[in-house]
Amino acid sequence: MQMTRSGFLQLCMFILTILIGTQNSWATRCLEGSKSPTNFNINSATNTTHTTNVGTIRVTNSNQAANTLLWQSAVYTTTFTCYDDYATNGTERAYLWLDDATKTLAQAFRSTNLIIGVRYNGTDYPIDSLTDYKVDTGYIAISGRNRDSTARNNCALIGRSSGYCSDPRTITVSYSLFIKSRGSGNNYTGSAQTYQAFQLDGVGARNANGNFQEKISNVAVTYIDCVTSLNTQNVDLGSYYTYQDVGPILRRTPFTINVTTTGKNCAAYPFAGKFTSTQAYDTDTITPSETGMKNVVGIKVYEAGSTQPIALDSTFDFGSSNGSTLTKNFEAGVFFLAKPSTAGQFSSTLNYEVYFK
Known part of the structure; x- marks a missing residue:
């Protein structure tokens, strides 16, 4: 009986650890704009999406060498405020999680002669992997603090009636999107599709409640003999x-x-x-x-x-x-x-x- 009880307790502890780990990975909720001056229910907050419409780009014999830039968007600059929506009272950095969870964009272009990516802080990040990849923005998204009245007020700000929440941080992120030649592969024949380029999120994983997403749509290519x-x-x-x-x-x-x-x-x-x-x-x-x-x-x-x-x-x-x-x-x-x-x-x-x- 003692062995059975011990095994049961170990199993409960193991499950509890998994739940806490999952909760921490979803701690960061980044909403577009400055910090809210009044209390609000973060569960009802609207996640914003920005979609870049590419249109037709022209690819020639002379610009199909690997890594040749074919198209680049304007530089987008957006301000976000990140909140501790799971009341972890921890510190997390902000990341650009490339692609969506099922790697739709990478799978759509992997066999083609095009690569889509994100340019951040002067570095190009191709969206070409079937495993998760996140780009460190260099910013703290939420900052852990003592379990004090301010931490409770941080929770109240986002509609949490209990717990201790990290200090929200307001960050400004600048980035652009690009399309480059892969150097090999099939001609791209898609058109009116919309793909997620990245989701702004914390360190652990994409927040199940959503976050800001940058999308790219309507990529069309005319291949030119010149x-x-x-x-x-x-x-x-x-x-x-x-x-x-x-x-x-x-x-x-x-x-x-x-x-x-x-x-x-x-x-x-x-x-x-x-x-x-x-x-x-x-x-x-x-x-x-x-x-x-x-x-x-x-x-x-x-x-x-x-x-x-x-x-x-x-x-x-x-x-x-x-x-x-x-x-x-x-x-x-x-x-x-x-x-x-x-x-x-x-x-x-x-x-x-x-x-x-």
Whole structure:
């Protein structure tokens, strides 16, 4: 009889441990917005969802190399307040739990030549795994405290009549979504589907009561037979004098970018372009690397005839191919950021890329 009683007690303790562990894993409930100024019933709170509609993206022969960026959303910035809805009075961090619990998005794209993912804090996280993966936001979602009156008030705030609840935390999260080439796989043929990209939640698991979800929908792909060949070009910007004024554009030098296009669909769609540089001075200015010239000479690039400089790392209209050539005229404007103290040559490198809109 003693052995039977002991076994029964051990079994009860084991079950109790499982229930507590499960409850802790659901402790965090993150609602969009600032902390509520008045008491409310968190069980009746509405979970918010943001859905990004992608539409049609164009994939060509030249952008199917692995890890090539095909599409990226705007950067979304959202404020949330996270509450201890299971009265654990523990501390948890906030995570982006990728995909849904059944990995619907990963399974839909695993055999295709596309990868969908989330960009957070400058790092890309592909949604391609059939096991759970969570991205640490770096923020504390709920903060445990002493079992005191404030902990009881935290529970009362969310409609809990008993227990001790963690301090709620308000966090602001910024992220974007992307689609990249896998480098292999079948062409994607889906269209009007909606997939969950992530759920904002605590450390243990997705909260059974729900939380904020980011979704992506209507991914459609047009596959295009066209290869672009980019050329390196040198542009002579001329000579300048140290006595010239600081600030205004001293001279605008015209130059042309010619891109060779090969394929049967090259003339079917317009192109977009983008300039980047490792020698950026600000959002639309590059500067030489030479000593005495760096941060002294500035160069801005304009579309021919335009008074507005082209921003770096942003897309602009590049026109259409005639079937074999894509041509765009620009002007490089040189000005002094500061008065030059020495004479000499200077050079700057501007990278460009073109792709179908």
